[in-house]
Amino acid sequence: MNDRLEVELFDRPVGELAISGPLRSPEDWTFAYREDYLASDTPVALSVSLPLRAAPYAGASVRNWFCNLLPEGAVREAVSARLRIPDRDDFALLAAIGGECAGAVSIRAPDTAPIQRQDEETDLETLLYLQGSDAGEGSWALVGTPLRLSLAGAQDKIAVIAEPGGRLCLPRSDESSTHILKPDSRRFRGLRDLEALGLALARAIGLDAAHARPVEVANHPALLIERYDRTSGADGATLRLHQEDFCQALGYPGELKYEGQGGPGLVACSQLVRRLGLGPVAVQGLLDWVVFNALIGNADAHAKNLALLCDHKGRRRLAPLYDLVPTLVLPESLIDRAPALRIGTTQRIDDISADDWRMFARQTGYAPRFVLGRIAELADSLLAHLPSVGADIVTHGGNETRVQHATDIIMNNALRMLGKITHPGRG
Ligand SMILES: Nc1ncnc2c1ncn2[C@@H]1O[C@H](COP(=O)(O)OP(=O)(O)OP(=O)(O)O)[C@@H](O)[C@H]1O
Ligand SMILES: [Mg+2]
Numbered sequence: 001m002n003d004r005l006e007v008e009l010f011d012r013p014v015g016e017l018a019i020s021g022p023l024r025s026p027e028d029w030t031f032a033y034r035e036d037y038l039a040s041d042t043p044v045a046l047s048v049s050l051p052l053r054a055a056p057y058a059g060a061s062v063r064n065w066f067c068n069l070l071p072e073g074a075v076r077e078a079v080s081a082r083l084r085i086p087d088r089d090d091f092a093l094l095a096a097i098g099g100e101c102a103g104a105v106s107i108r109a110p111d112t113a114p115i116q117r118q119d120e121e122t123d124l125e126t127l128l129y130l131q132g133s134d135a136g137e138g139s140w141a142l143v144g145t146p147l148r149l150s151l152a153g154a155q156d157k158i159a160v161i162a163e164p165g166g167r168l169c170l171p172r173s174d175e176s177s178t179h180i181l182k183p184d185s186r187r188f189r190g191l192r193d194l195e196a197l198g199l200a201l202a203r204a205i206g207l208d209a210a211h212a213r214p215v216e217v218a219n220h221p222a223l224l225i226e227r228y229d230r231t232s233g234a235d236g237a238t239l240r241l242h243q244e245d246f247c248q249a250l251g252y253p254g255e256l257k258y259e260g261q262g263g264p265g266l267v268a269c270s271q272l273v274r275r276l277g278l279g280p281v282a283v284q285g286l287l288d289w290v291v292f293n294a295l296i297g298n299a300d301a302h303a304k305n306l307a308l309l310c311d312h313k314g315r316r317r318l319a320p321l322y323d324l325v326p327t328l329v330l331p332e333s334l335i336d337r338a339p340a341l342r343i344g345t346t347q348r349i350d351d352i353s354a355d356d357w358r359m360f361a362r363q364t365g366y367a368p369r370f371v372l373g374r375i376a377e378l379a380d381s382l383l384a385h386l387p388s389v390g391a392d393i394v395t396h397g398g399n400e401t402r403v404q405h406a407t408d409i410i411m412n413n414a415l416r417m418l419g420k421i422t423h424p425g426r427g
Helices: 060-067 073-082 090-097 124-131 191-204 246-250 266-275 280-296 354-364 368-395 400-422
Strands: 004-009 012-019 029-033 105-108 158-162 179-183 212-217 220-226 230-232 238-240 242-245 307-310 316-318
Touching: 004 090, 029 060, 060 090, 060 246, 073 090, 090 105, 124 212, 179 191, 179 212, 191 212, 191 220, 191 280, 191 368, 191 400, 242 246, 246 266, 246 307, 266 280, 266 354, 280 316, 280 368, 280 400, 354 368, 354 400, 368 400
Parallel strands: none
Antiparallel strands: 004 012, 004 105, 012 029, 158 179, 179 220, 212 220, 230 238, 242 307, 307 316
16 A cells, blocks of 8 residues: 655646555644755745645644545545545545646656556547446546546536537546536436526626536536636647645645534635735635625535635636535525525525624625625626526526526525615615
């Protein structure tokens, strides 16, 4: 078993990740930047929570950052079972699938070549037909096993290359993926349409959010999302940007992505954006993320659904918004209404008062009047665009009844919030 792994960032070896001792518990993890990397031109830190330094890092700060790269929940269980990795062995799972992580990080055992798949079939449609496109949770993540690719999150997903003609392929070991493909959820049927609607609505009102479109792959509805951590080089080649989510940047483990479970809240997120000096675009971007999620009724906007992007010179900015799902549309029996990150004292994403917003503003360093003004502005724009955005999702394959139901709920929610901030006396 490998207890030492090489970590690369932007294809440069940056350091060594290691684990010691039989228990493989969080305190047994270490990470050290390489001396030659620290001495090189423009070394970039893996994380704002792991600044460049010669002394090794040890314990939870290391374990938390790296484990945030792994899939979660049922997807993780399916991948671990298929690869015969013990359930809780994060290090072994990273060794197995960390070859291409979100952003520009690669993790591999030293002196091992990237795993080549035996067959050279890369056409996703064919692979899914062969395997069965609905072979259970995690089955899309497993297509093309042995896979070397790790994406966080609880939803099943796979990183693909979308060719100009529309064909979707698995990247070969020397290629970078360009898109993320999520099959419709098996637990929440129709989630695909809700996420498509959330992302398209954000873009329609001028927010910087990931491009996505509904597709049908192997007779299965899916969402094809353009990767924002990829750009094109001068020669047209795909280049990777680095990213980390706010759990990683703040040093929290992924298990604590909800504030109610002890994870970071909006105060910590806004302090981070200000401490890093990301500038007014990011300060406003964070506020817009909070307000937009409240308007569409997304109670699942947790600290792993917000990220920082970083280029090869170490310049950081807020990543485009992603995973924008109006969870209010789903039955309350299936999904909690309490916001993942607290806004004032409200327990419900569909019942945030003007006083909650004022408390949020004071705690996070925004002027209360500015926050209320921004809510009104974004709500007006959202209400104006909602019908046409909904219609567009249906034209592109979304289910008409479901999308209509979702737009009705979002419209009522946005109108209610607008009413509360403009006529605070009326409940
Ligand atoms: N468009 C994108 N480009 C690049 N990386 C992305 C993009 N969208 C998501 N990611 C990365 O992939 C991770 C998982 O994505 P996402 O949040 O959409 O998955 P999920 O399974 O729906 O999450 P959750 O567990 O919150 O439901 C994100 O944390 C982010 O790092
Ligand atoms: Mg997510």
